[in-house]
Amino acid sequence: MRTILIVDDDLELCALLADYLRREDFEVQLAHDAETALARFARDQHPPDLLILDVMMPGKDGLTALRELRQRHQLPVIILSARGDPADRVVGLELGADDYLSKPFLPRELLARVRALLRRGSAGSDEPLSVGLLRLQPTERRAWVGETELKLTGAEYSLLLALARQAGNVVNKASLTEEGLGRPIERFDRSVDVHVSRLRRKLSTASPLAPGIESVRGSGYLLTRPSA
Amino acid sequence: MISALVMGRIARENYTTLTPDWHDLASDTAAIYDAAGIDAVSSWARPLQRRGIQIALLENGRNLLMSPLPPPMEDNLPRLLRDSEIILHPKSDVTLVGLDIVSGDRTLRFLAMRAPPRGSGPRFFSPRGQLPMLIEILVSLFVIGVVSWLIARSMGKPVEQLQRAVRRVAAGDLSARIGAPLVQSKDELGQLARDFDHMANRIESLVERNRWLLRDISHELRSPLARLQLALELGRGEAQSTVQPYFDRASREIVRLDELIAEMLALSRAEEGAAGMAPEAVDLAEMARDRLDEAQIELDNRGLKASLDAPETAVLEGHSVLLGRALDNLISNAIKFSPAGSEIQLRVAALANGVQISVEDRGPGVPEAELSQLFSPFYRGSNGLRANGQGLGLAIVERIVQVHGGRCLAANREGGGLSMTLILPGSVKP
Numbered sequence: 001m002r003t004i005l006i007v008d009d010d011l012e013l014c015a016l017l018a019d020y021l022r023r024e025d026f027e028v029q030l031a032h033d034a035e036t037a038l039a040r041f042a043r044d045q046h047p048p049d050l051l052i053l054d055v056m057m058p059g060k061d062g063l064t065a066l067r068e069l070r071q072r073h074q075l076p077v078i079i080l081s082a083r084g085d086p087a088d089r090v091v092g093l094e095l096g097a098d099d100y101l102s103k104p105f106l107p108r109e110l111l112a113r114v115r116a117l118l119r120r121g122s123a124g125s126d127e128p129l130s131v132g133l134l135r136l137q138p139t140e141r142r143a144w145v146g147e148t149e150l151k152l153t154g155a156e157y158s159l160l161l162a163l164a165r166q167a168g169n170v171v172n173k174a175s176l177t178e179e180g181l182g183r184p185i186e187r188f189d190r191s192v193d194v195h196v197s198r199l200r201r202k203l204s205t206a207s208p209l210a211p212g213i214e215s216v217r218g219s220g221y222l223l224t225r226p227s228a
Numbered sequence: 229m230i231s232a233l234v235m236g237r238i239a240r241e242n243y244t245t246l247t248p249d250w251h252d253l254a255s256d257t258a259a260i261y262d263a264a265g266i267d268a269v270s271s272w273a274r275p276l277q278r279r280g281i282q283i284a285l286l287e288n289g290r291n292l293l294m295s296p297l298p299p300p301m302e303d304n305l306p307r308l309l310r311d312s313e314i315i316l317h318p319k320s321d322v323t324l325v326g327l328d329i330v331s332g333d334r335t336l337r338f339l340a341m342r343a344p345p346r347g348s349g350p351r352f353f354s355p356r357g358q359l360p361m362l363i364e365i366l367v368s369l370f371v372i373g374v375v376s377w378l379i380a381r382s383m384g385k386p387v388e389q390l391q392r393a394v395r396r397v398a399a400g401d402l403s404a405r406i407g408a409p410l411v412q413s414k415d416e417l418g419q420l421a422r423d424f425d426h427m428a429n430r431i432e433s434l435v436e437r438n439r440w441l442l443r444d445i446s447h448e449l450r451s452p453l454a455r456l457q458l459a460l461e462l463g464r465g466e467a468q469s470t471v472q473p474y475f476d477r478a479s480r481e482i483v484r485l486d487e488l489i490a491e492m493l494a495l496s497r498a499e500e501g502a503a504g505m506a507p508e509a510v511d512l513a514e515m516a517r518d519r520l521d522e523a524q525i526e527l528d529n530r531g532l533k534a535s536l537d538a539p540e541t542a543v544l545e546g547h548s549v550l551l552g553r554a555l556d557n558l559i560s561n562a563i564k565f566s567p568a569g570s571e572i573q574l575r576v577a578a579l580a581n582g583v584q585i586s587v588e589d590r591g592p593g594v595p596e597a598e599l600s601q602l603f604s605p606f607y608r609g610s611n612g613l614r615a616n617g618q619g620l621g622l623a624i625v626e627r628i629v630q631v632h633g634g635r636c637l638a639a640n641r642e643g644g645g646l647s648m649t650l651i652l653p654g655s656v657k658p
Contacts (some may be wrong), residue, residue, distance in 0.1 A: 010451055016458035023465065056447055082450035083443050086549075104453035104486050106479065107461040174525065187526055188556070218521045 002118055003027040003046075007037040007062070008054035008080065017052070020107050021114075033057055034065035047075060050118055052110075053097070055081040055088055063088075063095055070096040076117035076154040080105070086188075093194035098155035099181055100191065116182020117154055131167040132211045132226035134203070136160065145206035155180050156199050159192065163213065163223040172220035196221055248281065250315070250325045254338040257283060258329040261336070266292050280344060286337040300324060301341050308339055319343075386410050386417045393424060400506040402432040438500055442493055449489050457482050491620040495605070498550060498627040510548045512583050512652075513538040516576045519555045523563065531568040538576035542583045544654045546632050551652075554628040557621040558587040558648050565591030565646070582634070582653040590645040594638065602638045625650070 004026050008014050011032060018028040029048060031037040034057055041047055051069075055062040062079060069077070079092040082103035089100045099113050126138045135144045141157050143150045152160065159180035163171055176192045177185040185192075196213055203210040212224050260268050266285070270293050273283050284301065285292045289309070300318055301308065308314060308326035316324040325340040389410050396404035405428055406421040413421070457479065464475040516538050527534055562572045570590035577584045594602060601607050603626040606619040625648075626636050634652040641647045 010455070013451065013455050013458065016455055016462065019462055020458055023462075082447045082454065085443065085446075103450045104457045104482055106483075107458055185525060188522055217517070218524070 001025065001027045002050065003029060003048040004050045004052060004114065005029045005031065005037065005040070005048040006052045007031045007034060007057070007065070008052075009033060009057045010054070017107075017110075021111075024111055026114075034060035034062065038065055038068060041069060041073060047073060049075065050114060051075060051077045052114075053077055053079050055079055055092065056083055063091060066092065066095045066097060070153075074151060074153050078110070078113055078117070090190060090194055093191055094198065096153055096198070098153055099183075113181070113183055119182060129164055131164050131223060133207055133209055134160075134164065134211050134223075136164055145203060145210040148206045150202055150206055152199075152202065155191075155195050156202070158182075159195050160199055160223075163221060167211070167223045168225040170216045170219045170222045174220075176220060192221075248342070250327060250340060253281075253283070253340060254327045254329050257285060257338055258331045258336065261285065261292075262331050269293065270295070280342055282341045282343075284339040286339060287334065289337075292336075297339075298341055298343075300343065301339055309337060383417065386413070386421070390417070390421060390424065393428070397428055397431070402428065402435060404428065435500070442496055442500075446489065446493055450486065453482050453486055488620075491624065494553065495620050495624045495627060498553075498624050498631060505547055507545045507547060509543050510546045510551055511541050511543045512551070512585060513540065513542040513576050515548070515552055515555060516574055516585065519552065519559055520574060522556075523559050526560075526563055527572070530563060530566070532563060532566050533569075533571040534574065535571060536574045536576075538574075539578055542576050542578050542656060544583050544652055544656060546652065546654070547628075550628045550631065554625045554650065555585065555587075557625050558585075558650075561621060561648070562587050562589035562591070562646075565589055567591065570645075578656045579651070581655065582651060583656060584649060584651050586647060586649040588641055588645060588647040590641075590643075593640040593644060593646045596640065599638045599640070603636060 004021055006014055006017055006021075006028060007030075008017075009032050014030050014032065018030060021028050029040075031040060037051075037053075038060075053062045053066060062081075066077060066079065076098045077096070078099045078101060079088075079097045080101055080103055081088045081092070089102075092100050098117055101110055101113065128135065128137050128139075130136070133146050137143070138161060141154075143152060143157060143160060150160075159176055162176055162179040173189075173192050174185045176196075177183065177189065180195060181191060193215075196215070200213050203212065209226075211226060214222050214224055216222060257269060257272070260272050269283075269285060273293070276283060282298050282301070283293075284297055286309075291297060296302075297305070300322055301324060304316055304318055304324055307316060308324060311326070312328045314326045316326075318324060321344050323342040325338075325342075327338045327340075329336050329338045389406055393404045393406045405425045407425070410418060410421040411425060412418065460475055460478055460482070464472065467475065516536055520534055520536055523534070559572070559574070566572055566589045572590075573586075573588045575584075575586045575588075598607075603622045605623040607622070608619055622636075629636050629650050629652065632652050632654075634650060637649040637651070639647045639649075
């Protein structure tokens with residue numbers, strides 16, 4: 001059974017959400033502030049499989065907690081916000097969240113996103129593949145540039161895999177959203193763009209010779225094949 | 229004021245230090261009397277009067293000049309006639325002179341009085357001619373110049389400091405303050421600086437509080453909605469299939485309420501305007517391309533086409549988040565009202581002084597009489613077609629355009645459909 005940790009200071013919401021997810025056969029843990037959640041990650045040998053994190057909490061806020069968490073853990077993270085500030089979404093994704101939902105959300109939509117992030121790229125072949133210096137090992141969900149291993153979140157890995165499978169061709173944003181985030185694209189959905197910009201940064205930091213990701217206006221993105 | 233002060237001082241000094249030579253004056257008078265008679269003396273006396281000197285000529289106590297003696301002279305007449313030569317000072321600024329002069333075989337008594345002219349202050353008195361006066365004027369002008377320069381210099385720096393702070397606040401930096409040393413100064417400029425800083429504090433805290441309030445309202449309203457949505461979903465799982473439509477309805481109402489909150493917050497943010505945000509260069513042509521790309525999914529879903537007519541760039545100073553929102557709202561409306569298979573036209577054009585953006589659809593349009601109400605909050609057209617939105621979309625657009633100093637126009641198109649135009653002023657960078 002997959003374990004989900006919910007971090008939210010809204011106790012009633014936590015209780016309702018826990019009931020809902022338990023009914024869908026998840027094991028649910030609760031924390032009501034960021035410090036407690038981070039302490040649990042530091043202590044537990046077996047971290048949860050997925051984290052649902054509220055942005056606005058007293059004490060340390062969700063975004064700060066996410067930044068600290070990302071230094072060690074690459075587990076899938078969905079952030080929730082009731083603040084309604086579009087900037088939160090971008091900031092959250094830039095800090096390494098895999099997905100974002102604003103409150104109030106349709107519970108079924110949250111469930112779909114949770115399942116999408118936990119269903120780790122079962123589609124496609126499991127054959128290792130490489131594009132220039134970049135190598136991906138789908139069975140282990142690991143990626144390298146030369147000898148350097150990339151530290152990727154679930155969504156980033158899925159996006160990179162989708163781009164690598166079509167290397168040299170444009171992959172549109174709708175299918176990247178499907179494959180990377182496991183859900184249909186929405187209007188004003190910048191999630192893929194933010195994930196791709198993080199990916200670019202990680203690739204170029206690993207090596208200046210790593211393949212780049214180009215954006216094609218109105219279509220999507222493509223992973224460049226080395227010309228050599 | 230300063231020049232009056234300086235001139236007055238110079239004049240007063242001249243008055244007391246430069247004394248006319250009374251003997252010369254007396255013999256001149258006698259010579260004129262001898263040569264041309266008493267009428268010539270009275271006309272000679274007139275310019276002297278303007279310099280504060282009055283003269284009289286007596287023969288055996290009889291006044292030869294027809295005018296009456298001035299009162300101080302009249303009052304002191306016995307003493308003035310006593311000795312062959314006498315100078316009296318009945319008041320500190322009044323000099324009376326009595327002299328015997330000889331004209332032919334007669335002895336005449338010459339009387340003179342020097343007193344400050346009545347009514348006005350002391351006048352220039354320079355019996356030695358015009359040249360020293362010119363020098364005095366030049367000196368005084370020089371002094372005035374130096375003093376003015378010193379004052380201008382002492383005011384220029386604080387005024388510049390004030391101006392800098394005012395401009396920074398106007399540009400959106402609400403943390404700008406004048407601060408030391410000007411606010412410690414005790415003069416009027418120091419007071420103005422203190423008042424300015426006080427005002428800036430208030431504006432900053434109001435804007436800040438408003439911003440927090442918006443976030444809190446959003447949080448406080450949306451958290452219960454989130455719980456409600458979850459509670460409904462849990463209840464739905466236990467409920468019979470006959471009541472499922474009611475759960476669907478309740479869930480949809482929560483979504484609508486959430487949209488309404490979002491739009492009211494957006495309107496409120498637009499009303500708050502760009503306070504506290506510095507304007508930036510916004511490429512409206514680029515923005516139009518981006519926004520149309522974003523809308524592509526929705527266009528495809530509805531079976532609509534879209535065309536864009538825009539220059540390479542159309543850069544304007546503005547607030548990109550707000551302008552993007554305005555454009556999104558116009559595109560959303562056009563999509564909402566367009567019949568399947570029709571085309572939406574988006575145009576961006578550089579004007580002489582600004583940019584014009586228009587979004588045109590082939591929807592039902594709006595009755596002419598209602599065009600002007602289109603931008604009112606919660607306005608809904610009477611022609612039966614209700615949008616799914618909350619009726620705030622165009623109010624938000626108008627507010628955003630107003631914040632940028634522009635205006636919105638709505639018109640029905642020839643051949644059917646609505647044309648919405650935004651005119652945004654500003655210098656357009658190529």
